[in-house]
Amino acid sequence: MATLQELLAQKASLEKQIAETQREERANAIAKVKAIMSEHGLTLADLSQRAAPARSAEGGTPRKVAAKYRNGETGETWSGRGLQPKWLKAALADGKQLSDFAI
Template identity: 85%
Template structure:
């Protein structure tokens, strides 16, 4: 059976091997990326550009607000989850119709 000192030495050796392997794999990955970038004439600036957003489907538009908070001007279209300001007001006893636009 191995002693504590032997096990700790094995652990240190394995941790060093793990770190070395991670550095080597990272260096290989960087080399591959650089090669691909060079092959396609790409720069780092090219990587940071956002992809163009998809155009909206014809006939779609922003939904008009159905409810408005008279104090703050916040609105809600009636779709999705109720906003916090509306939930709080309803909890205080107000009606949804009180906020109708």
């Protein structure tokens, strides 16, 4: 049976091997990522983008969706995408039609 000192020495040796293997695997992973980024012309800024915005047909700047509905009192607009704004929900609850706000 191994003594406590022998087991502790084995533990230290294994921890050292684990740390070295982790460093090597991390370095290999970084090299692979750099190679893929280089191959596809990517930068760190490309990786930090959460979602790609809609782009114009030319592929340049993001395009903005035109408003389809306007609040005549305040001038607020809604494109018809996403959740309905509070002003529109309130007006519809009061009996108005969506077509009343069409631009």
